[in-house]
Amino acid sequence: MEPMDIVGKSKEDASLPKATMTKIIKEMLPPDVRVARDTQDLLIECCVEFINLISSESNEVCNREEKRTIAPEHVLKALGVLGFGEYIEEVYAAYEQHKIETMQDSLKGGKWSNGAEMTEEEAVAEQQRMFAEARARMNGGAVAPKQPDPDPSLES
Amino acid sequence: MRQARTYSGILSGGISGRTGPHLLPLARIKKIMKKSGDDVKMISGEAPIVFSKACELFIEELTQRSWMVTMRGKRRTLNKEDVTSAVIATDIFDFLLNLVSDTGNSVEAAPLEMDISKSS
Numbered sequence: 001m002e003p004m005d006i007v008g009k010s011k012e013d014a015s016l017p018k019a020t021m022t023k024i025i026k027e028m029l030p031p032d033v034r035v036a037r038d039t040q041d042l043l044i045e046c047c048v049e050f051i052n053l054i055s056s057e058s059n060e061v062c063n064r065e066e067k068r069t070i071a072p073e074h075v076l077k078a079l080g081v082l083g084f085g086e087y088i089e090e091v092y093a094a095y096e097q098h099k100i101e102t103m104q105d106s107l108k109g110g111k112w113s114n115g116a117e118m119t120e121e122e123a124v125a126e127q128q129r130m131f132a133e134a135r136a137r138m139n140g141g142a143v144a145p146k147q148p149d150p151d152p153s154l155e156s
Numbered sequence: 157m158r159q160a161r162t163y164s165g166i167l168s169g170g171i172s173g174r175t176g177p178h179l180l181p182l183a184r185i186k187k188i189m190k191k192s193g194d195d196v197k198m199i200s201g202e203a204p205i206v207f208s209k210a211c212e213l214f215i216e217e218l219t220q221r222s223w224m225v226t227m228r229g230k231r232r233t234l235n236k237e238d239v240t241s242a243v244i245a246t247d248i249f250d251f252l253l254n255l256v257s258d259t260g261n262s263v264e265a266a267p268l269e270m271d272i273s274k275s276s
Contacts, residue, residue: 014187016180016211024212028219033226034233042236043215043222046243046252048188050214051207053251055192062197069198070189072206079210083248087213094209095202 016044054078180208221246 021044025035035043055070057078062070072095076088107122182204189207190196219234221242226234240256243249 014184014191016184016188020180021215024215025219028216029223029234032232033223036233036235039222039234039236039239042239042256043218045255046218046239047211047215049252049255050211051185051188052192054207054210055189055196058203059193059196067197069200070196070203071200072202075203075206075210084210084214087210090213091206091209095206098205099202 014048016047018044021047053082054084057082179205180211182208185211218242218249 018040022035022040025040025043029035054075058070058074061074061077061081062068065074067074076092079085079087079091185204185207186199189199189204218239222234222238225238225241226232229238236256243252243256
C-alpha cells in the first residue's frame, strides 16, 4: 500500500477516517463477510464524492435563496433534488437529536456560558423562579404568624 | 464558543458516550465541503452534522447494494466489481460512474470514453 493511500489521495487532501468508515461498512454486513482492502478505499472515495456532490448542490440552493451561509435546510433540500429524498427524514431526526444533546451539554457546562439562546431564557426563567420563591416567603410571613406563643407545656 | 466545544467532543469520539450512530469528524467533512467547489459559501456549524448522517446512510446503502451483488455471485468477500455493479444498477449513484471506472474495472456504462479513443 502506498503511503499516499493512508494519508489521503493528493487530489483530495481531506479524506474520511478509515476506522469509522470500516465500522459503518461492517455493521451492514453479516459477521463472516469480508471486504477487500481496495474496496474499502473505494467506498470511502465514493463517500467523499457524495459529499462533493451534495455540497455543490447545497451551495446552489443557498445561492438561490440568497443566503450567505449553507445551512442544514439547504443540505436537506439538496438531498431531495439529487434523489436521496429517502435520507431526509432520518438525517433530520439525527440533526434534531444532536441539537438536543448539544443543548444539554452546554447547559451542564455552565448556564452562564454565552452562545446558546436557550441559556438566556433559562437564566431569565431562573430569575423569575427565585423572585417568586422570595415573594412566597415574604407573603407567607405576612399573612398570619405561623407560630403562636409557644405553650410552655410543649417546650421540653 | 459552544460550537468549538461540540466539535472537540465529537473528534474525541462521540458525544455523551453514544456508541450507536457513528459521527464522522465534522472538521474533515467541512474541509471536503470547502474543496467541493471554487466559490463555496460559508458553512454553518450544523451543516456538517447533517452531512455526517447523510454519509452514513449513503455508505450503508452502497454497501448493502454491493453486498447483494456479492451474494448473487455466491461469494463472501465484497470486491470492487461488486461496488461497480451496484453503482451501475442504481440511478442516483450515477455520479459515481467515473469514480468506479477509474479504478480500472471494465464498465459497460462508460462506452463514450472508449469510442473517443477508438476514433483517434
